[in-house]
Amino acid sequence: MTFALETIKLQQLAAIQELQECNQFTEKFGLTLTEAQIQRLVNERFEALQENGRIEFGEGVLKKLVYAFCSSPYLYQFDYEDTIAALQETFYYFKNESDDRLSDDELITFMKQTFDGKAQGSLEYLAETSLEELCRKTRYGYSPDGGDSL
Amino acid sequence: MNTSALFPFTDPSANDLSLQDTEQLQIKLWQLVSYQSKRYTMGDSSSLRIETAEELFTSICFLLQLYQIETHIPWQKLLDSNFKELLKESRSLVKARIAQAKSLYARTQQSLPKIKNDFLEDTLTNIGIFFQKYDIYFFAHQIPCIIDYPLACPVPETLYGIEYILQYLQQLLIENHFLQCFPSMDLNCLLSVYIPDYESSLINLYEPVAINAWGHQLLVQTNNTLNISHQEKVLLQQRFQHLSSPELHVIAAASAKKLASELSLSTPIETDYLQHTIDSLIPRLKVALNAQNLNGIFMSW
Numbered sequence: 001m002t003f004a005l006e007t008i009k010l011q012q013l014a015a016i017q018e019l020q021e022c023n024q025f026t027e028k029f030g031l032t033l034t035e036a037q038i039q040r041l042v043n044e045r046f047e048a049l050q051e052n053g054r055i056e057f058g059e060g061v062l063k064k065l066v067y068a069f070c071s072s073p074y075l076y077q078f079d080y081e082d083t084i085a086a087l088q089e090t091f092y093y094f095k096n097e098s099d100d101r102l103s104d105d106e107l108i109t110f111m112k113q114t115f116d117g118k119a120q121g122s123l124e125y126l127a128e129t130s131l132e133e134l135c136r137k138t139r140y141g142y143s144p145d146g147g148d149s150l
Numbered sequence: 151m152n153t154s155a156l157f158p159f160t161d162p163s164a165n166d167l168s169l170q171d172t173e174q175l176q177i178k179l180w181q182l183v184s185y186q187s188k189r190y191t192m193g194d195s196s197s198l199r200i201e202t203a204e205e206l207f208t209s210i211c212f213l214l215q216l217y218q219i220e221t222h223i224p225w226q227k228l229l230d231s232n233f234k235e236l237l238k239e240s241r242s243l244v245k246a247r248i249a250q251a252k253s254l255y256a257r258t259q260q261s262l263p264k265i266k267n268d269f270l271e272d273t274l275t276n277i278g279i280f281f282q283k284y285d286i287y288f289f290a291h292q293i294p295c296i297i298d299y300p301l302a303c304p305v306p307e308t309l310y311g312i313e314y315i316l317q318y319l320q321q322l323l324i325e326n327h328f329l330q331c332f333p334s335m336d337l338n339c340l341l342s343v344y345i346p347d348y349e350s351s352l353i354n355l356y357e358p359v360a361i362n363a364w365g366h367q368l369l370v371q372t373n374n375t376l377n378i379s380h381q382e383k384v385l386l387q388q389r390f391q392h393l394s395s396p397e398l399h400v401i402a403a404a405s406a407k408k409l410a411s412e413l414s415l416s417t418p419i420e421t422d423y424l425q426h427t428i429d430s431l432i433p434r435l436k437v438a439l440n441a442q443n444l445n446g447i448f449m450s451w
Contacts, residue, residue, distance in 0.1 A: 049197065056197040057184035095197065103194030 008046070011056070015042045018063045026070040030077055037081040044085050052092040061091055061104055068112045074121025083123065087111065090127045097135035110134060167225055175225065178233050183207050185234065190288050205289055212291035212310050213240035244286045247312045252281060254319040261326040264334035265341065266349045273299035280315055301325065302357040302427045324423045325356035331413045332359060336376045343449040358449060360427050364402075365448045367409040378448040386448070391439045395432060402428045 019038045026032060033041065045060050065087050069075055075083055094107060102110075111126060119125040167175065186206045187198050198206075217240040218228060228236065255277055262270075276295040283294035291310040297318065302325060305317045329337060337359060341348040344358045362376045368389070369382055378386075390398065406428040410421040431447070438447050 053200045054197045055200050055203045057187050059196055061196050092197065095195070096199065100191075100195060100199065100202075103191075104196055105194070 011060075012042050012046070015045060015060050015062060018059065019066065022063055022066045022070075026066060029070045029075075031070050031075065031080050032077070033081060033084075041081060041085055041088070045088060048089045048092050051089075052096055054092055054095065061108075062088060064104060064108055065091065068108045069115070072112065072116050072121070074115065086123050087115075090123070090131065093127075094131045094135055097131070098138045101138045102134075171226060171229055174229055178229070179207070179210065182210050182233050182237065186210065186288065205292070209288055209290045209292075210237065213237055213244065216240050216243055216313070241286050241290075244290055244312055247316055248281070248284070248286075251312060251316045251319055254316065254323060255281070258319055258323050258326060261323060261330060263326055263329035263337065263355060265329075265337045265355065267299070267353075267355055268350045269299045269352050270355070273297050277315060277319070284312065286312075298352060300352065300354045302354050302360065303423060303430075320419075321423065324420050325354075327420065328356060328413070328415065328424065329359060331415075332363070332376060339451045340376050340449050343451050357427060360424060361431060361447060362449055363413075364406060364409055364424075364428050367405050367412065368401075376449075378450055380450055383444045383448055383450070387439065387442060387444055390435075391442070395436050398432050398435065399429060402432055 016038055019033060019041065023032045041062060045056075045062055049056055062084070065084055069084070069087060091107060091111065095102070095104075098107070111131070114130040115121060115123075115126050118130060183203060183206055186209075187203060190202070190206060191198065214228075214233070214236060217236055218225065220243055255274075259274060262274075273296070276297060280293065280295040284290075285292070285294070290312070293311060293314055299322075301318065301321050303321060305314055305321065309317055337355075340359060340362055341353075341355065345351050345353055348355070359376065362378055365378045365382070365386060366376065368386060369378075390401075393401070403425055406425040407421055410424050415421055415424065435444075435447055438444050
């Protein structure tokens with residue numbers, strides 16, 4: 001449908017603008033994204049959504065991830081784009097795994113705490129150990145407030 | 151659940167909508183899905199599973215279509231309306247239908263036949279659960295309960311949500327009312343012959359009773375029993391074996407009407423239902439007549 005394509009285009013433009021605005025904030029942490037990197041991240045957002053069978057309305061989660069993770073001591077300029085892309089994909093994957101029982105903010109907070117804490121910047125540890133456990137417990141009624149204490 | 155029947159208005163050719171109108175409609179629907187998804191997640195999540203978004207979309211389509219059918223306003227005119235307002239008004243229509251369904255449900259429970267069937271009981275219990283679980287805000291097209299008990303005339307699969315339940319209850323009430331016309335002893339005998347463990351079998355109770363009652367009407371018998379003896383089957387065989395299917399349909403319609411009148415089934419809808427049930431028997435009856443064996447049609451004991 002034409003209108004669907006138009007809507008996606010509009011969403012992409014909005015996402016690009018959001019990330020451009022993020023640069024102003026993340027500069028003080030020594031992190032910036034080039035136009036090409038922003039474009040790639042936005043494209044990956046739609047791929048990640050599609051791969052995880054999800055649909056997004058309005059603002060995406062990229063901006064929230066950038067704001068949450070830019071202060072991490074384990075995030076460097078040289079792998080900034082790759083890490084944000086991986087975090088984005090991890091985020092959508094675990095939204096599904098938690099049966100949507102975790103809000104965006106709860107999941108991002110947990111991811112950030114674990115990434116900076118136990119995982120010490122390891123995306124593998126974050127995804128394969130802590131988030132798996134969190135989602136398993138969430139499905140059985142666990143409250144995510146425990147954060148890094150898992 | 152095949153919900154394609156809920157989207158005829160997204161097809162421009164079906165409603166004389168221009169391509170431009172259809173695009174405008176689709177944009178409005180998209181905005182409404184976005185609005186509903188925000189309400190559904192209560193702002194906690196920017197994304198949804200595609201299946202959930204599809205269900206939200208289907209619910210919107212169900213509600214808008216209900217409104218359009220009820221008001222008869224053409225889609226071209228509705229396009230200029232505020233869709234959020236339309237959704238609100240559609241929900242009011244659904245609420246009225248829920249009240250109507252609850253009243254029917256109470257009447258159906260009071261009119262249960264004096265014979266037992268586990269599936270009928272379970273289905274009625276489940277319809278009670280439907281009223282607790284039915285979500286008119288997000289999933290108005292869904293039927294959140296299990297309906298096992300089969301009716302003699304199945305409810306069309308093009309009905310969804312409360313529309314389906316209303317129709318189901320109306321038909322069940324007709325069937326119950328009919329079954330109440332006969333002594334429970336007779337019903338028990340007939341159904342025991344039809345299927346020995348009828349109490350725990352997934353069968354419709356109305357149809358075999360209606361067929362035997364109709365057989366009696368054809369024999370011009372006025373006694374209230376449902377039994378059709380083997381001699382009576384021979385009589386029926388002789389009377390109908392040379393008739394064509396169209397002739398049988400004509401006789402079936404007339405005699406079903408007479409039967410409804412004899413049983414004091416007062417409403418036309420009850421007569422129509424009986425006629426339709428008998429009419430759908432004709433192909434089977436024709437085969438049985440050709441085989442000179444009416445044992446599978448009329449029950450004897």
